[in-house]
Amino acid sequence: MKTKKQPNILLTGTPGVGKTTLGKELAQRTGLTYVNIGDLAQEGQLFDGYDEEYQCPILDEDRVVDELDEKMSEGGVIVDYHGCDLFPERWFDIVFVLRTDNTQLYTRLEARGYTGKKLQDNVQCEIFQTIYEEAMEAYSKEIVHQLPSNTPEDMEHNLDQIVQWTEQWMKDHN
Numbered sequence: 001m002k003t004k005k006q007p008n009i010l011l012t013g014t015p016g017v018g019k020t021t022l023g024k025e026l027a028q029r030t031g032l033t034y035v036n037i038g039d040l041a042q043e044g045q046l047f048d049g050y051d052e053e054y055q056c057p058i059l060d061e062d063r064v065v066d067e068l069d070e071k072m073s074e075g076g077v078i079v080d081y082h083g084c085d086l087f088p089e090r091w092f093d094i095v096f097v098l099r100t101d102n103t104q105l106y107t108r109l110e111a112r113g114y115t116g117k118k119l120q121d122n123v124q125c126e127i128f129q130t131i132y133e134e135a136m137e138a139y140s141k142e143i144v145h146q147l148p149s150n151t152p153e154d155m156e157h158n159l160d161q162i163v164q165w166t167e168q169w170m171k172d173h174n
């Protein structure tokens with residue numbers, strides 16, 4: 001296996017917790033490459049059917065993994081997705097699960113135009129810590145970290161922490 005010069009980072013969590021906002025800023029500050037799985041799938045039409053209940057296309061997970069595998073083995077990628085057990089465990093050096101308080105998340109998703117079952121299911125996903133549990137099952141527990149994502153101050157703090165972690169990783173691996 002090739003040795004990576006830069007780490008791969010997974011940003012995951014319930015829709016609306018702030019993965020994209022954090023990920024793009026993090027890419028700016030670290031020089032790592034930001035990859036949004038939703039956008040990647042859209043661009044490559046990496047879908048496999050349509051979910052009538054949620055009115056959205058279903059991700060073709062195998063094709064997404066194939067599409068990214070080589071890039072991931074080179075390192076230096078920040079992946080943003082609201083799920084995490086579809087990716088190979090070997091891809092990531094660290095996994096961050098962003099967490100947002102229910103009321104806060106409700107307000108954010110409502111502002112996005114989510115209503116009814118879609119709004120409720122997403123808030124419930126956060127209440128049940130579904131993605132955190134998914135991450136703890138899919139990856140070694142030592143590399144999974146929760147980050148509060150309620151305020152702009154939280155985001156600043158998270159950025160500082162991850163930038164620092166990235167710099168340390170590069171010192172240790174180069």
Ligand SMILES: Nc1ncnc2c1ncn2[C@@H]1O[C@H](COP(=O)(O)OP(=O)(O)OP(=O)(O)O)[C@@H](O)[C@H]1O
Nearest residue numbers: 015016017018019020021082108149150151152155
């Ligand atoms: N730490 C934060 N404090 C306050 N607001 C935030 C914070 N992080 C994100 N937001 C706001 O919350 C909203 C959702 O953020 P964002 O689109 O980054 O979430 P996401 O996790 O990428 O969602 P999705 O999974 O649906 O793509 C945006 O309006 C963003 O400005």
Ligand SMILES: [Mg+2]
Nearest residue numbers: 019020021080
């Ligand atoms: Mg997003």
